[in-house]
Amino acid sequence: MKPLLSFILMLTLAVSAAHAQTPFEQANTLYANGQYAEAAEAYRAILADTPDADVYYNLGNAAFRQGELAQAILAYERALRLNPAHKDARYNLEFAQQRIIDNIEDNRSFFLSQWAEGLRNSLHERTWIYLSLGLFWLMLVCALLFAFGRSAALRKSAFFIALTALLISVAALCNAASLHHRDTARAEAVITQGVVNAKASPDRSGTDLFTLHEGTEVTILETLGEWCNIRVGNNIGWIQLTNLERI
Amino acid sequence: MKRIVLLVATAVLSLTAWADEVVFQCNAPAQVIVGKPFQLTYSVNQRARDLQAPPFDGFDLLAGPYSSQSSSTSFINGKRTSSFTLTYTYTLMAQREGSFTIPPASVVVNHNSVSSNGVRITVLPADEQAQPASTGGRQSSDDSRPQQQASGSNINSENIFVRTIVSRTQVCEQEALLLTYKLYFAGVDVTQLTNNTKLPEFKGFLKQDLEQGEIQTQLEHYNGRNYNTAVLYQTVLYPQHSGDIRIEPANFEAVIRVQTRAQVRSIFDDFFGSYTNVTRALTAPAATIHVQPLPAGKPAGFSGAVGQFTMTPSISQTELKANDAVTLKLVIRGNGNMKLIKTPAVDWPEGFEEYDPKVTNDFKTTVNGVSGTKTIEYLVIPRAGGDYTIPPVQFSWFDTDERKYKTLASPEYTIHVQRAAGEENQGQVTNYVGKEAIKQLGTDIRYIYTGPLQAHTARPVLPGNSMWILLLLYLVPALIAALLFIIFRKQIRENADLARVRYKRANKVAQKRLRLAKKLMQEHQDAAFYEEIERAALSYLGDRLAIPTADLSKQNIEGMLRDKGVTEELINEVTDLLSTAEFARYAPTSGQTPDTLYQRTVTLIDKLEDQRI
Secondary structure, eight states: OHHHHHHHHHHHHHHHHHSSSHHHHHHHHHHTTHHHHHHHHHHHHHHHHOHHHHHHHHHHHHHHHTTTTHHHHHHHHHHHHHHOOOOOHHHHHHHHHHTOOOOOOOOOSSSHHHHHHHHHHSOOOOHHHHHHHHHHHHHHHHHHHHHHHHSHHHHHHHHHHOOOOOOOHHHHHHHHHHHHHHHHHEEEEEEOSSSEEEEESSSSTTTTTEEEEETEEEEEEEEETEEEEEETTEEEEEGGGGGGEOO | OOHHHHHHHHHHHHHHHHOOOOOOOOOOOOOOEEEEEEEEEEEEEEEEEEEEOOTTTTTTEEEEEEEEEEEEEEEETTTEEEEEEEEEEEEEEEESOEEEEEOOOOOTTTEEEOOOOOEEEEEEEOTTTTTTGGHHHHHHHHHHHHOOOTTOOSSSSSEEEEEEEEEEEETTTTTTTEEEHHHHHHSSEEEEEEEEBBOOOTTEEEEEOOOOOOOOOOEEEEETTTEEEEEEEEEEEEOOOSEEEEEEEEEEEEEEEEESSOOOSSSHHHHHEEEEEEEEEEEEEEEEEEOOOOOOOOOOTEEEEEEEEEEEEEEEEEEEEEETOOEEEEEEEEEEEEGGGGOOOOOOOTTEEEEOOEEEEEEEEEEEEEEEEEEEEEEEESSSOEEEEEOOOOEEETTTTTTTEEEEOOEEEEEEEEOOGSSSSSSSOOOOOOOOOOOOOOOOOOOOOOOOOOOOOOOOOOSSSSSHHHHHHHHHHHHHHHHHHHHHHHHHHHHHHHHHHHHHHHHHHHHHHHHHHHHHHHTTHHHHHHHHHHHHHHHHHHHHTOOOGOOHHHHHHHHHHHHTOOOOOHHHHHHHHHHHHHHHOOEEEEEEEOOHHHHHHHHHHHHHHHHOO
16 A cells, blocks of 8 residues: 555655656756657657757757767758857767768868858847947947047047948948848758769759768759759759758 | 405305306397297396296297306416306297397395396398309409409499498588498408508598497498498598599408318318408499578577587686786587687787687597597786687587587676785885777767768858849958058148248248347246247247157157258257256256357258258
């Protein structure tokens, strides 16, 4: 009798504990217990309501633990879209990318433009806009100081500050616009198929040009029916839309 | 006296020792043939009587028991040894084939009943005498070597051959099988085997030879005939790869004694018979073993062990001081390819100094394969204090009986290591610490985020129609700035106009004030006069130099005058005047008369007017 009672007590406690947890905490518990598939499902259910960087990050981990490299990379990328300052997501993304089979030799872009792209991706679109606005306003103040400053030194420094602020402000606005374009066009995608051959034409009978593996990130140039023209490094070819997923 | 007692004692002892050793044995061949008589003997090494023989069920008693006795005495190095044997002989014949047990017999020795051992006899069926007609044909085809064929002898492949016997032909990789080369002969007299034996290479197998004792012959019924057999060579084989593996034929050479009857040289030859030795090459046929690969699903710790094993783990101590040694001992006992068992890897905690494990093998090769124990001793020395956990050591093997992989694991040992004596502070402080960089042991993804959600959600960058708002956020401040620019500019221009007016009116205002001062001087209102004089000078300079009234001070005026390039003499005059007026205002009794002060002011303003400041 006694064990039964204690069992019922424990059961009710467990149930109440489960009720007290938020769906996110429940999913984290599943992950901690090693039930990665169930945890991934739970994270996806949360994301269906509100896309959140941390949830995407955890989903990426759950997918990675199950060996779903493409899904993990997608989730990490999405987490970074929402919060570019998510250090763990960036670390895990790089870790996952080391496991991709394809090694993309990108000699198309100059190292400076690669650096610029990295800089662009390191901040959120919102942050870039705020930066741009702030610097623009600073520029206006400095311009007024330059026009009406009493001493020559003040006017001189105001001029340079205004000039620098204007340049950075324009650059920040460009970055914001670029990010905005990236997020609205959604031209970047991840290969979800294990192995896929890119064709020379949007047709099954087209010549095979090159082979891509799961997890590789590609840029969609155009779509035509079920097919899309993609660019990977210096290679351009057609693959079916079902073989990839947009970030 | 003492010596005699000793002598008697030894004699009695030796006598009793001799008397105790009653050996009563039953000897019979292990295999007999139906219808062929054989002898069964009971021998006892002491005088005995009343032999109670058991009933020989299944056998016909042809003759017996005949008793015979023999005794011998020998002196070796002055020591007398005597032996005595009493033998009862029965001649028996088996009635039917099968396996029979003859129960023990008993005999009375020195009023004691002694039992013999029981004997087990296998009765083989009689030869089927059907083949002789075809022997000639086979002989000619089989004989590859010219033989000294003696008349009357019948050396052919029916009568003498070597069989290749494998315990099984379907095995798994690494599963033991027994290979036996067995000589069969009947009706020929094989005296010995030459050294001219050529065994195959057993490619694809790991070979473990069995200890070969003296060659013993046994009767065996094979293909309807009874043969004398002898095991020539026996080995345990472990296939090393899957597929069909062929064991090449083996070659032996036997020496056969043949009676020659061709020439009778003397009467003794005929009487004793004359014999010649003939060698005959014997070939054991090839055999093919079908080796199946081990099934899929090998456990992580599997390193090729196949058979039946048990593992006994033990640890020397779990409570120790740093720098003391710990020994983890694994005893793997079993039957299988023991030689190929790899030392399981142990994942020692960090800070443990590990040495090469000591492996002791104690194997014995039997017809069932190699069995025995393999003892692996891991010696480690913890170098720092703390509680450590030694993860389980896993040993996996393939169970040939149950056809599946099995894994044994040692328990997880928890070791409590106390800090070494030297590690504790003993009055003196050492500053030296062996610093180590963080050791990278492996890489993995970072753990999930478990804190509260911080709402890095996909909310829009700017509320509403963001493009317009963004444009406004740029344009409105720009417009405000432009507006401010215009306002400031206008104000500056206006200020500039005011200064010009003040400049133009400066002299006029000063003259007006001076006139008022003159009037006050005449009315002898000294305080008001000095005030008016000072104000006239100050307002004149302020207007001329475009200094706001609030900023009017001697220092300012002096600086501005100097900037305008006024001579130092004039500047001194201005400051002197200003200070005199100020002074006189508060202390009217000073030396300057109002009249001279008035004159000085008038001339100074005239001079400044001339300078066109």
